[in-house]
Amino acid sequence: MAWIILIAASLIEIIMGLALKYAEGWTKLVPSVIGIAAALGSVYLLTIAMRDLPAGTAYAAWTGIGSVGITVLGIVLFGDPVSWMRITCIAMIIVAVAGLRFLEA
Template sequence: MAWMVLLAASAVEIAMGLALKYADGWTRPIPSALGVAAALGSVYLLTIAMRDLPAGTAYAAWTGIGAVGITVLGMILFGDPVSWLRLACIAMIIIAVAGLRYLEA
């Protein structure tokens, strides 16, 4: 169950990243407020997940999943650069998070 909560925390973190992109440097109030609310929600869910997961594993997975999510969405939604090297780095993050998940026992 803790991993499901951690995945939810990561999804909310991705939503935060998108909201902050749309906030345009805090010049748009609604995306700005949504970004702050998502940040608080994400950290709240992370603390719930940390009740049952090692802190380092939970934090690294949370940031890794969030980083992959917002990077991929940036490529899709905002035309961020796509290269084989960037995709390889994303793959390494996914492998690292999966490794932490399965070594967590």
């Protein structure tokens, strides 16, 4: 169950990242409020997951999933650059998070 909570926390972290992009430096109220609320919700769920997961594993997975998600959405939604090196780095993050998951058990 802790991993499901951690994944939820990571997905909310992705929402936070998107909201902060749309907030344009805190100049847009609604995305700014969504970003703050998502940040609080994400950290709350992370702390719940950390009850049963090692802190380092939980934090690395949380940031890794969030990083991959916002990077992919940046490419899709904002035209962020795509290169084989970026794709390779994304793949390495995914492998690392999966490794932490299976080594943790």
